[in-house]
Amino acid sequence: xxxxxxxxxxxxxxxxxxxxxxxxxxxxxxxxxxxxxxxxxxxxxxxxxxxxxxxxxxxxxxxxxxxxxxxxxxxxxxxxxxxxxxxxxxxxxxxxxxxxxxxxxxxxxxxxxxxxxxxxxxxxxxxxxxxxxxxxxxxxxxxxxxxxxxxxxxxxxxxxxxxxxxxxxxxxxxxxxxxxxxxxxxxxxxxxxxxxxxxxxxxxxxxxxxxxxxxxxxxxxxxxxxxxxxxxxxxxxxxxxxxxxxxxxxxxxxxxxxxxxxxxxxxxxxxxxxxxxxxxxxxxxxxxxxxxxxxxxxxxxxxxxxxxxxxxxxxxxxxxxxxxxxxxxxxxxxxxxxxxxxxxxxxxxxxxxxxxxxxxxxxxxxxxxxxxxxxxxxxxxxxxxxxxxxxxxxxxxxxxxxxxxxxxxxxxxxxxxxxxxxxxxxxxxxxxxxxxxxxxxxxxxxxxxxxxxxxx
Numbered sequence: 001x002x003x004x005x006x007x008x009x010x011x012x013x014x015x016x017x018x019x020x021x022x023x024x025x026x027x028x029x030x031x032x033x034x035x036x037x038x039x040x041x042x043x044x045x046x047x048x049x050x051x052x053x054x055x056x057x058x059x060x061x062x063x064x065x066x067x068x069x070x071x072x073x074x075x076x077x078x079x080x081x082x083x084x085x086x087x088x089x090x091x092x093x094x095x096x097x098x099x100x101x102x103x104x105x106x107x108x109x110x111x112x113x114x115x116x117x118x119x120x121x122x123x124x125x126x127x128x129x130x131x132x133x134x135x136x137x138x139x140x141x142x143x144x145x146x147x148x149x150x151x152x153x154x155x156x157x158x159x160x161x162x163x164x165x166x167x168x169x170x171x172x173x174x175x176x177x178x179x180x181x182x183x184x185x186x187x188x189x190x191x192x193x194x195x196x197x198x199x200x201x202x203x204x205x206x207x208x209x210x211x212x213x214x215x216x217x218x219x220x221x222x223x224x225x226x227x228x229x230x231x232x233x234x235x236x237x238x239x240x241x242x243x244x245x246x247x248x249x250x251x252x253x254x255x256x257x258x259x260x261x262x263x264x265x266x267x268x269x270x271x272x273x274x275x276x277x278x279x280x281x282x283x284x285x286x287x288x289x290x291x292x293x294x295x296x297x298x299x300x301x302x303x304x305x306x307x308x309x310x311x312x313x314x315x316x317x318x319x320x321x322x323x324x325x326x327x328x329x330x331x332x333x334x335x336x337x338x339x340x341x342x343x344x345x346x347x348x349x350x351x352x353x354x355x356x357x358x359x360x361x362x363x364x365x366x367x368x369x370x371x372x373x374x375x376x377x378x379x380x381x382x383x384x385x386x387x388x389x390x391x392x393x394x395x396x397x398x399x400x401x402x403x404x405x406x407x408x409x410x411x412x413x414x415x416x417x418x419x420x421x422x423x424x425x426x427x428x429x430x431x432x433x434x435x436x437x438x439x440x441x442x443x444x445x446x447x448x449x450x451x452x453x454x455x456x
Contacts, residue, residue: 103130107142
């Protein structure tokens with residue numbers, strides 16, 4: 001944006017300079033040309049006064065000597081012609097041409113002639129001046145002078161170069177001023193953009209300095225800071241509510257489960273025992289939902305503190321922890337990892353909780369005789385952990401909704417779970433600056449990959 005502002009200022013300055021300097025340049029060229037033409041007219045008029053007696057007497061008299069001296073001293077050619085276009089006297093440097101012929105005819109008609117009207121640096125040609133020789137109102141002949149225009153062109157060029165230098169200095173001053181002004185105007189906008197990205201990356205404490213730039217942008221910065229404070233406070237209240245509500249519900253839920261469990265021995269009816277078992281399962285399910293909500297609230301709150309962990313060791317630990325459940329479901333769980341450590345920088349327990357959620361889903365949906373593979377692979381700038389299974393997988397539309405809170409696939413409504421596992425994984429990965437991706441496996445199943453950045 002600064003470049004665009006500077007270009008707009010520069011364009012405006014260039015238009016102003018063109019509007020001011022172009023007429024001035026034309027005026028300077030006309031003034032210098034008029035000065036030289038006036039001088040040549042005076043000389044030609046003096047020669048006309050000398051040529052009048054010579055033309056009346058039929059001799060040249062001192063006229064040829066005057067023209068020769070004038071030519072030698074000023075390098076200006078001159079000639080005198082009579083009314084019959086016969087040359088009466090001519091200097092050595094005089095050269096006739098189309099313009100000179102036009103000048104002679106104009107002078108013989110009783111008019112003075114000067115040309116060209118202006119001398120431009122790119123136009124070559126002499127300055128031609130012609131005056132009639134009058135005697136009592138009768139035109140006896142004409143005096144024509146041809147002056148080289150090199151000196152005039154050099155003078156005009158020098159003036160134009162001076163104007164160009166002044167314009168260049170003005171443009172340079174405009175650029176420097178424009179950069180300073182654009183920086184002053186855009187500094188709050190640049191800082192606002194940077195703070196917006198910082199907040200989007202998880203730093204909710206970032207704020208804009210509201211004492212920079214024009215008053216309008218200062219008010220914008222103050223309004224942005226107030227908005228960020230309000231949004232941050234609302235988010236903190238929401239997360240605190242989820243955490244407190246989940247925590248407060250655990251005590252009554254625990255008491256309720258104990259009371260329901262104590263009812264078991266007093267039930268003798270088989271149907272009552274079945275309902276009693278279902279009630280216990282529902283209380284266990286509700287306890288898992290509350291645990292997931294607490295985990296999600298903690299994950300969203302701990303976004304800024306990063307630690308360095310060995311992804312291989314963490315993956316091996318989680319595979320070992322989940323092997324008993326995998327055997328109970330007749331699922332083969334194995335680890336494929338590179339030898340040696342593979343370090344990643346994450347929020348605390350991010351790899352543990354992410355692998356717990358992904359392995360739990362993979363074991364539940366793989367079914368009997370299924371296979372679940374946990375892969376750890378270092379990349380150039382991080383570590384990739386992948387959990388693949390041989391279950392039914394998900395469609396493309398289901399993959400897009402999989403990380404939404406409490407979302408369950410239509411064909412998985414009867415499978416235990418709260419629909420928060422992948423949401424927790426997404427929050428932890430995002431807080432760590434990583435990436436979560438899921439895709440269909442071939443020939444069947446699902447592959448969930450999480451990438452965490454390597455330590456600096």
